[in-house]
Amino acid sequence: MDNSSVKGISKVIAASSVGTMIEWYDFYIFGMLAKTISIQFFPEGNATAALLSTLAIFAAGFIVRPFGALVFGRLGDLIGRKYTFLLTLVLMGGSTFLIGLIPSYKAIGIAAPLLVLLLRLVQGLALGGEYGGAATYVAEHAPASRRGYYTSWIQTTATLGLFVALGIIMLVKLNMTDEQFNAEWGGWRYPFWISILLVGVSVYIRLRMKESPMFSKLKKEGKTSVNPLKESFRRKSNFKMVLLALFGAVMGQGVIWYTGQFYAQNFLETKALLDFEQSRTILLWAIAFATPFFVLFGWLSDRIGRKWIMLLGMLLGIITYRPIFNTFLEDTNIIEWKKENHTVSGEHTKQQRINGKKDFLSIKTVNYKLDNGAAYTEVFTDSVFVNGNETLVHTGKSQPAQKDKHLSSAIYWKFVGLVFLLILYVTMVYGPIAAFLVEIFPTKIRYTSMSLPYHIGNGVFGGLVPFIGLLLTTTYPSDPLVGLWYPIGIAALCLIIGTVYLSNKIDEQVGD
Amino acid sequence: MISIKKILGIVWLLLGPAVIYILVSGAVANIDPAGKKDINNPVIWIIIIAIFTPIAIGLSIFGWYAFKGEYDRVPTSSLDLSNGKS
Numbered sequence: 397m398d399n400s401s402v403k404g405i406s407k408v409i410a411a412s413s414v415g416t417m418i419e420w421y422d423f424y425i426f427g428m429l430a431k432t433i434s435i436q437f438f439p440e441g442n443a444t445a446a447l448l449s450t451l452a453i454f455a456a457g458f459i460v461r462p463f464g465a466l467v468f469g470r471l472g473d474l475i476g477r478k479y480t481f482l483l484t485l486v487l488m489g490g491s492t493f494l495i496g497l498i499p500s501y502k503a504i505g506i507a508a509p510l511l512v513l514l515l516r517l518v519q520g521l522a523l524g525g526e527y528g529g530a531a532t533y534v535a536e537h538a539p540a541s542r543r544g545y546y547t548s549w550i551q552t553t554a555t556l557g558l559f560v561a562l563g564i565i566m567l568v569k570l571n572m573t574d575e576q577f578n579a580e581w582g583g584w585r586y587p588f589w590i591s592i593l594l595v596g597v598s599v600y601i602r603l604r605m606k607e608s609p610m611f612s613k614l615k616k617e618g619k620t621s622v623n624p625l626k627e628s629f630r631r632k633s634n635f636k637m638v639l640l641a642l643f644g645a646v647m648g649q650g651v652i653w654y655t656g657q658f659y660a661q662n663f664l665e666t667k668a669l670l671d672f673e674q675s676r677t678i679l680l681w682a683i684a685f686a687t688p689f690f691v692l693f694g695w696l697s698d699r700i701g702r703k704w705i706m707l708l709g710m711l712l713g714i715i716t717y718r719p720i721f722n723t724f725l726e727d728t729n730i731i732e733w734k735k736e737n738h739t740v741s742g743e744h745t746k747q748q749r750i751n752g753k754k755d756f757l758s759i760k761t762v763n764y765k766l767d768n769g770a771a772y773t774e775v776f777t778d779s780v781f782v783n784g785n786e787t788l789v790h791t792g793k794s795q796p797a798q799k800d801k802h803l804s805s806a807i808y809w810k811f812v813g814l815v816f817l818l819i820l821y822v823t824m825v826y827g828p829i830a831a832f833l834v835e836i837f838p839t840k841i842r843y844t845s846m847s848l849p850y851h852i853g854n855g856v857f858g859g860l861v862p863f864i865g866l867l868l869t870t871t872y873p874s875d876p877l878v879g880l881w882y883p884i885g886i887a888a889l890c891l892i893i894g895t896v897y898l899s900n901k902i903d904e905q906v907g908d
Numbered sequence: 909m910i911s912i913k914k915i916l917g918i919v920w921l922l923l924g925p926a927v928i929y930i931l932v933s934g935a936v937a938n939i940d941p942a943g944k945k946d947i948n949n950p951v952i953w954i955i956i957i958a959i960f961t962p963i964a965i966g967l968s969i970f971g972w973y974a975f976k977g978e979y980d981r982v983p984t985s986s987l988d989l990s991n992g993k994s
Contacts, residue, residue, distance in 0.1 A: 451951070458955055458959050459955060459958075459959055462959075632978075636970075636973050636978050636979070639966055639967075639969065639970040640970070640979065640982070642963075642966070643920075643966075643967060643970055852963060856959055856963065860956070863946060863947070863952070863956070866945065866946060866947055867934060867938065867947050870938070870945065892916070893916075893920075896909070896912060896916060897979050897982060898982065899982045
């Protein structure tokens with residue numbers, strides 16, 4: 397490639413990647429701020445609000461994303477890639493900004509959660525249409541020998557979007573008190589407002605780009621599809637490849653991706669009980685170290701093929717998930733921590749009235765510090781009843797609950813290394829997959845055909861990791877790692893199907 | 909390899925209805941209007957069963973195609989698909 401071509405493709409990659417990263421950022425901040433959003437818009441005790449909350453969380457990811465893949469995939473194959481993924485970007489950015497402007501439930505009642513649900517569904521729809529467009533657009537500009545490398549830049553966006561979302565939320569939160577952050581018009585709204593600036597810049601860049609050369613050629617020759625949905629899913633030769641892409645690659649990629657990026661953070665926070673800052677900075681460091689590997693594995697896939705890199709990522713996940721997550725539990729085991737030398741670094745007690753009566757809860761918080769730099773907090777709760785003679789009757793302190801564990805430096809970096817490994821598997825399955833999907837479908841129905849399996853694999857199979865995890869934990873409570881059997885099982889199924897049925901040959905000619 | 913593809917096809921064909929059965933049993937066992945966890949919530953189960961049923965049917969169709977030999981030769985080029993081959 398000459399210098400002008402390299403510059404041209406760099407612009408294409410930058411325009412596509414920045415927009416896709418912003419879409420992921422928009423989608424993630426809602427999930428990361430779910431607790432605050434719930435307090436502001438979905439108050440407890442209101443059945444309608446609870447139903448709307450469930451729909452906002454589950455329907456946006458599971459139903460609307462694949463539906464968005466169909467709607468915008470079809471549009472992208474009919475009118476072109478450029479304007480379709482420009483539209484998804486505007487829809488995503490606009491709805492994110494508007495979520496940040498909705499008054500709380502206290503101010504406008506049930507209209508607040510209804511508006512949030514509506515805008516969240518638009519977000520899911522837009523996300524369903526964005527990825528296929530960006531991946532197709534870059535792939536159709538890339539030379540055959542570097543398709544894996546160039547599309548891998550698009551693959552970094554899902555992780556970088558998480559990085560930016562985590563970073564901005566942390567930056568805002570660390571610069572104000574919890575009360576200021578969680579107030580009705582408080583800091584939690586800033587990440588939503590920031591989105592409009594990011595989207596504005598990205599729309600400006602994308603507007604200056606040209607349509608994909610392969611699609612333009614098809615359009616000039618009058619060979620674009622008349623009915624992309626019918627050609628994608630009702631023509632057997634194409635439909636069987638949609639099924640193979642889903643069950644032999646994307647399904648496993650989805651669970652590996654979700655487990656590495658989201659389940660791990662949730663596990664560190666809710667099972668290992670790490671404090672807010674460490675549970676997030678561990679992920680931030682791991683993402684920062686692992687992100688270049690998306691590009692490395694994309695590049696490698698141009699040389700040795702896509703199939704075995706993706707399947708190796710799944711195999712490593714299957715083999716090492718349980719030992720890695722078990723280490724998280726063992727290294728934060730409070731019984732072991734208590735055997736170390738430790739001192740009380742702080743202590744305070746507060747009283748909380750029970751239902752406005754004289755009785756109260758006495759809540760004692762004790763902070764401990766270990767010699768190795770680790771720290772943790774224990775909370776003792778005692779119900780105190782005031783009898784007729786105004787004497788206090790204690791029911792006895794409860795078993796202490798631990799929280800806000802702070803790791804020693806050595807264990808902290810060990811955890812960064814382990815989460816890095818989890819994300820490294822993500823880079824193996826995710827780095828080459830855009831090129832893989834682009835190459836198995838023809839240009840005229842590519843956007844539609846690749847978007848649906850991608851969003852079923854990631855949105856449905858990946859998105860269900862926490863729910864199925866909870867289901868398994870509830871059914872088999874004695875094993876704290878039982879939730880991992882879902883991603884392990886799906887990845888194993890996908891590994892078998894991929895090994896037996898997928899081809900490792902790279903399709904040089906995608907302009908068909 | 910071709911016979912392995914076909915034999916496994918039967919497994920995928922049967923796995924589809926098995927997944928639907930497992931989900932419906934899970935829903936029946938866990939839905940509880942008095943419960944507060946996500947897994948007690950009927951709306952979530954309805955969404956999941958509604959979205960997973962077509963996927964499970966897709967898995968069975970995949971198995972049927974594999975059993976019938978549709979994947980004996982996997983297309984290595986999208987040109988094959990646009991020409992309607994294989």
